[in-house]
Amino acid sequence: MALSLLAGCGRDDPLNESAERFEMVEVDHERAVRLATAEVTGGELVALELKKPESVSPVWESRVADQDGHVQTVRLDATRGESLGAGAGPDLTDSERQDLVRLLDQAQVLPDTAAREAADTPNSEVVTAIELERQDGGPVWLVSVLGVGDDLAMVHVVDAKTGEILDRHPA
Numbered sequence: 001m002a003l004s005l006l007a008g009c010g011r012d013d014p015l016n017e018s019a020e021r022f023e024m025v026e027v028d029h030e031r032a033v034r035l036a037t038a039e040v041t042g043g044e045l046v047a048l049e050l051k052k053p054e055s056v057s058p059v060w061e062s063r064v065a066d067q068d069g070h071v072q073t074v075r076l077d078a079t080r081g082e083s084l085g086a087g088a089g090p091d092l093t094d095s096e097r098q099d100l101v102r103l104l105d106q107a108q109v110l111p112d113t114a115a116r117e118a119a120d121t122p123n124s125e126v127v128t129a130i131e132l133e134r135q136d137g138g139p140v141w142l143v144s145v146l147g148v149g150d151d152l153a154m155v156h157v158v159d160a161k162t163g164e165i166l167d168r169h170p171a
Contacts, residue, residue: 024056024057024058024078024079025050025058025078025079025126026078026079026080026081027060027076027077027078027079027080027081028127029048029050029060029112029115029127029130030112030115030116031081032048032060032062032076032078032081033045033048033062033110033111033112033115033130034112035060035074035076035081035083036048036060036062036064036074036076037064039064039072039074039083039086040064040065040066040072040074040086041066042066042067043064043065043066043072044064044065044104045062045063045064045111045130045132046062046063046064046065046071046100046104046131046132047062047063047129047130047131047132048060048061048062048063048111048129048130048131049061049062049128049129049130049131050078050126050127050128050129057077057078057079057080058078058079059075059076059077059078059084060075060076060078061073061074061075061076062074062075062076063089063090064086064089065100065101065104067101068097068101069092069096069097069098069100069101069104070089070092070097071089071090071092071100072086072087072088072089073086073087073088073089074086099134103132103134103139104132104139106138106139106160106161107132107139107141107160107161108160108161108162109141109158109159109160109161109162109163111130111132111141113163114130114141114143114158114160114163115127115130115141115143115145117143117156117158117163117165118143118145118156118158118165119143119145125145125146125147126145126146127143127144127145128144128145128146128153129142129143129144129153130142130143130144132160135157135166138159138160138161139159139160139161140157140158140159140160140166141157141158141160142155142156142157142158143155143156143158144156144171152170152171153170153171154168154169154170154171155168155169155170155171156168
């Protein structure tokens with residue numbers, strides 16, 4: 001089962017836009033992960049996405065699960081790091097929540113570590129999205145990274161148990 005929680009974030013493209021859009025970002029993905037998970041007691045990141053500015057500032061939108069698999073949406077200003085609020089996330093069935101809790105339990109590699117691995121590859125610049133999914137029965141982090149001087153995002157599939165990059169492909 002592919003449990004995609006970014007779909008509920010309003011993701012309409014794989015962030016294949018000009019790198020200029022990210023020039024205003026002062027809060028990197030690592031800080032965004034820390035700030036978002038701090039908004040939910042016992043929270044673990046499930047998905048994070050850098051979104052287009054709705055007004056002046058870009059926004060990090062995340063999905064954070066509590067220990068019971070209830071998901072909340074947390075929005076952060078990507079220039080100042082201020083919380084723009086937390087609210088109910090997607091309405092998961094009991095079965096989906098249990099699957100999410102199992103997936104989080106299996107993931108030994110933290111999302112910021114997976115993103116750091118992906119961003120450490122040649123020509124990588126800005127992490128624009130991180131999402132936990134199940135692939136071939138195990139947990140993986142899908143990490144979208146915008147390349148240096150490139151407008152095309154690459155998705156890195158990172159094994160959430162070992163940290164190994166399993167695959168790379170255009171978003």
